Amino acid sequence: MKIPYAKMKSYELKQELSELKTIYNEYVKQNLKLDMSRGKPNSEQLDLSMGMLDTVNSATGTFSESGVDCRNYGILLGIPEARKIMADLLECDPSEVMIGGNSSLNLMFDAVSRAFTLGVYGSDKPWCKEEEIIFLCPSPGYDRHFSICQHFGIKMIPIAMNDDGPNMDDVEYYVNNNPSVKGIWCVPKYSNPTGITYSDEVVRRFANLNPAANDFRIFWDNAYVIHHLYEDKEDKLLNLFSLLKANGKENMLFEFSSTSKISFAGAGISAMCASKANVALIEKQLADQTIGFDKISQLMHVRYFKNADGIKAHMKKHAELLRPKFILVNDILERELRELNIAEWTKPNGGYFISLDVDNCAKRVVHLCANAGVKLTDAGATYPYGLDPYDKNIRIAPSYPTLEELEQATELLCLCVKIATIEYYLTINI
Amino acid sequence: MKIPYAKMKSYELKQELSELKTIYNEYVKQNLKLDMSRGKPNSEQLDLSMGMLDTVNSATGTFSESGVDCRNYGILLGIPEARKIMADLLECDPSEVMIGGNSSLNLMFDAVSRAFTLGVYGSDKPWCKEEEIIFLCPSPGYDRHFSICQHFGIKMIPIAMNDDGPNMDDVEYYVNNNPSVKGIWCVPKYSNPTGITYSDEVVRRFANLNPAANDFRIFWDNAYVIHHLYEDKEDKLLNLFSLLKANGKENMLFEFSSTSKISFAGAGISAMCASKANVALIEKQLADQTIGFDKISQLMHVRYFKNADGIKAHMKKHAELLRPKFILVNDILERELRELNIAEWTKPNGGYFISLDVDNCAKRVVHLCANAGVKLTDAGATYPYGLDPYDKNIRIAPSYPTLEELEQATELLCLCVKIATIEYYLTINI
Numbered sequence: 001m002k003i004p005y006a007k008m009k010s011y012e013l014k015q016e017l018s019e020l021k022t023i024y025n026e027y028v029k030q031n032l033k034l035d036m037s038r039g040k041p042n043s044e045q046l047d048l049s050m051g052m053l054d055t056v057n058s059a060t061g062t063f064s065e066s067g068v069d070c071r072n073y074g075i076l077l078g079i080p081e082a083r084k085i086m087a088d089l090l091e092c093d094p095s096e097v098m099i100g101g102n103s104s105l106n107l108m109f110d111a112v113s114r115a116f117t118l119g120v121y122g123s124d125k126p127w128c129k130e131e132e133i134i135f136l137c138p139s140p141g142y143d144r145h146f147s148i149c150q151h152f153g154i155k156m157i158p159i160a161m162n163d164d165g166p167n168m169d170d171v172e173y174y175v176n177n178n179p180s181v182k183g184i185w186c187v188p189k190y191s192n193p194t195g196i197t198y199s200d201e202v203v204r205r206f207a208n209l210n211p212a213a214n215d216f217r218i219f220w221d222n223a224y225v226i227h228h229l230y231e232d233k234e235d236k237l238l239n240l241f242s243l244l245k246a247n248g249k250e251n252m253l254f255e256f257s258s259t260s261k262i263s264f265a266g267a268g269i270s271a272m273c274a275s276k277a278n279v280a281l282i283e284k285q286l287a288d289q290t291i292g293f294d295k296i297s298q299l300m301h302v303r304y305f306k307n308a309d310g311i312k313a314h315m316k317k318h319a320e321l322l323r324p325k326f327i328l329v330n331d332i333l334e335r336e337l338r339e340l341n342i343a344e345w346t347k348p349n350g351g352y353f354i355s356l357d358v359d360n361c362a363k364r365v366v367h368l369c370a371n372a373g374v375k376l377t378d379a380g381a382t383y384p385y386g387l388d389p390y391d392k393n394i395r396i397a398p399s400y401p402t403l404e405e406l407e408q409a410t411e412l413l414c415l416c417v418k419i420a421t422i423e424y425y426l427t428i429n430i
Numbered sequence: 431m432k433i434p435y436a437k438m439k440s441y442e443l444k445q446e447l448s449e450l451k452t453i454y455n456e457y458v459k460q461n462l463k464l465d466m467s468r469g470k471p472n473s474e475q476l477d478l479s480m481g482m483l484d485t486v487n488s489a490t491g492t493f494s495e496s497g498v499d500c501r502n503y504g505i506l507l508g509i510p511e512a513r514k515i516m517a518d519l520l521e522c523d524p525s526e527v528m529i530g531g532n533s534s535l536n537l538m539f540d541a542v543s544r545a546f547t548l549g550v551y552g553s554d555k556p557w558c559k560e561e562e563i564i565f566l567c568p569s570p571g572y573d574r575h576f577s578i579c580q581h582f583g584i585k586m587i588p589i590a591m592n593d594d595g596p597n598m599d600d601v602e603y604y605v606n607n608n609p610s611v612k613g614i615w616c617v618p619k620y621s622n623p624t625g626i627t628y629s630d631e632v633v634r635r636f637a638n639l640n641p642a643a644n645d646f647r648i649f650w651d652n653a654y655v656i657h658h659l660y661e662d663k664e665d666k667l668l669n670l671f672s673l674l675k676a677n678g679k680e681n682m683l684f685e686f687s688s689t690s691k692i693s694f695a696g697a698g699i700s701a702m703c704a705s706k707a708n709v710a711l712i713e714k715q716l717a718d719q720t721i722g723f724d725k726i727s728q729l730m731h732v733r734y735f736k737n738a739d740g741i742k743a744h745m746k747k748h749a750e751l752l753r754p755k756f757i758l759v760n761d762i763l764e765r766e767l768r769e770l771n772i773a774e775w776t777k778p779n780g781g782y783f784i785s786l787d788v789d790n791c792a793k794r795v796v797h798l799c800a801n802a803g804v805k806l807t808d809a810g811a812t813y814p815y816g817l818d819p820y821d822k823n824i825r826i827a828p829s830y831p832t833l834e835e836l837e838q839a840t841e842l843l844c845l846c847v848k849i850a851t852i853e854y855y856l857t858i859n860i
Contacts, residue, residue, distance in 0.1 A: 057483045
């Protein structure tokens with residue numbers, strides 16, 4: 001049984017710190033080069049989809065079952081088979097889905113960009129003509145969502161993330177009263193980075209929003225829709241689109257997903273799901289930007305996975321590879337930090353991240369890790385403007401390193417958490 | 431020897447019109463369904479690159495020679511091998527090239543979009559904060575360039591196109607005196623639609639522009655850089671980028687190209703070439719939009735074509751297929767229209783289009799053709815706002831139909847030109 005740091009005397013902490021630093025210096029000498037910064041699949045995961053590259057070649061040809069020659073121009077919204085497969089994953093109609101390029105981030109960026117230039121369905125004017133545009137940002141959240149806001153000069157208001165989703169009192173307050181609030185970023189399932197899934201109650205409250213703005217949109221980034229880790233513990237997310245339709249509010253949703261963490265991270269296909277009115281306007285606006293996205297890639301995906309069940313079966317193989325990594329990280333955090341009572345972390349049922357909260361020393365932890373060769377996501381990155389008010393959140397992405405590397409990296413991380421926490425405690429003279 | 435229509439008496443024209451209409455009605459009965467509207471490769475052309483699909487599979491793997499795993503995230507500007515091959519085609523340094531997705535149109539759109547949101551290198555402020563943004567539009571030109579302007583509310587000023595390029599007196603006048611003029615659209619080689627290549631003198635005058643705006647850009651859409659039709663008649667285009675560098679004005683250029691008409695129209699790779707300062711800013715801005723474009727497609731292109739010489743050799747095969755089509759169209763136009771002296775057309779050495787000028791009746795010609803089942807690009811589309819001041823220009827895209835279809839379609843086209851011209855002459859009581 002270890003003594004919690006908060007119960008240690010100052011001289012004991014100093015003694016402990018000195019010992020920890022000796023160990024830390026040994027790490028520094030090792031010249032590690034490990035990366036836990038991004039939710040990047042390991043090459044073993046990528047290997048799972050190698051067969052996809054054998055599906056389209058000079059022998060199999062380039063015609064889709066629906067008769068599209070996937071080599072030529074056109075078919076702006078994607079080949080019917082690809083729209084069907086993504087619609088089935090997102091539980092909507094194929095007519096409500098468009099297929100994009102290799103990046104759902106790019107689809108989200110473009111959706112905001114079009115809103116700025118021309119407006120969305122129902123806009124009185126383009127967003128660039130509004131005095132101010134505000135997005136709500138449940139935090140900790142996905143740093144690249146926040147980068148899109150910064151790119152377009154969108155004011156971000158952080159919303160607290162609870163275990164069941166964003167604080168809906170705050171969401172309702174802002175959305176229903178402030179017409180400048182035009183959007184909210186959500187990763188509703190296996191949230192980035194906390195790993196939680198929005199509760200039925202939270203999703204229902206989203207479906208019942210009464211926005212002050214005519215052209216408010218929920219940016220529902222369903223990136224991890226089928227990215228379970230445990231067969232016996234699969235989070236369920238209510239279908240927001242269906243609930244919105246029942247309320248006659250279906251235009252309020254822009255839903256996104258991709259196969260980046262199903263097939264190839266850099267060569268998947270992306271999808272956007274929206275109401276028919278939204279899709280019709282997007283198709284019109286998009287025609288100025290491109291003649292159509294890469295349909296060879298769409299064809300590969302359709303031929304390899306065949307249907308949504310094929311994708312779901314495939315995801316079990318990913319889970320096999322990812323699960324031990326999540327368990328390993330959790331075990332080390334438990335062993336090293338639990339009794340010291342200096343950190344909290346999540347134990348998600350799916351997704352790509354473990355979210356670690358420390359006591360006012362996240363920046364220092366990330367710095368110490370980097371200095372010893374382990375790269376983590378920048379501290380603060382999970383908050384708008386990079387401002388984590390309590391300097392506490394660290395996003396751990398266990399997918400990319402091997403198990404051996406991960407063990408080393410996580411042990412170093414724990415060591416750095418210990419050092420940084422003691423330094424902080426000593427500073428505030430606990 | 432036929433009598434030119436302009437020399438015919440009114441009753442002769444009426445007689446001729448009546449006979450032509452009888453023939454036209456026979457065409458209508460045939461229910462043709464032919465498309466000469468877009469510069470779309472025929473499937474025989476696409477077949478030339480089928481081997482590309484055999485270059486990346488589970489046996490050959492996904493690592494580039496430079497060691498990039500093309501399946502994973504990252505490498506925002508493209509794999510080194512792809513940058514090299516496109517740099518060699520565009521005669522610049524690989525560090526000055528970024529590789530985009532499957533569409534250079536999308537690269538151009540995004541370049542304008544970023545300029546609007548954040549500005550380009552050297553901008554005092556984002557273009558969306560300027561009172562007015564003006565682009566010069568050499569016309570007839572590429573309709574999709576003009577659509578980008580309309581999307582962003584950019585005011586377009588048409589510039590006359592001569593046989594050696596745009597009227598440079600006008601270009602210099604506007605660019606050098608009006609700070610609202612931020613861009614000009616150019617297809618400098620085998621121009622869309624007139625097929626001409628800018629003369630050395632014109633390119634030199636571009637290199638010597640002294641823009642009133644700090645952030646003026648030449649949008650140099652080098653779509654047909656190696657798209658020759660005749661081995662013994664290859665147009666040469668001066669290297670504008672080199673000339674600009676010599677003048678210390680290299681930031682003025684955004685050059686674009688793609689393999690859409692080399693490999694697959696809908697699944698090629700695109701490239702943007704710009705100065706190092708431009709590329710550095712683009713990389714920074716682009717990081718908010720995507721983690722990287724599809725590198726599997728880049729790898730396929732690199733492995734299949736190997737190098738710029740490989741692409742040039744490949745283009746001779748395209749020329750074999752395209753040349754007879756261009757010759758056929760020209761022959762029919764010669765046979766049917768030359769002596770009547772009612773039309774002019776271009777006989778390009780490369781590219782994808784024949785540009786046909788008629789006498790104040792382009793809209794009527796296109797309508798008559800459509801009514802008989804032959805689809806042409808909308809009359810006026812080659813001018814900003816769709817406004818062809820003399821209603822004269824028709825863009826013919828001979829690539830997509832077979833030779834048999836093309837013969838039928840061109841004969842119908844000539845018939846419609848005759849009918850519409852007589853109708854016009856009768857209206858104005860010539």
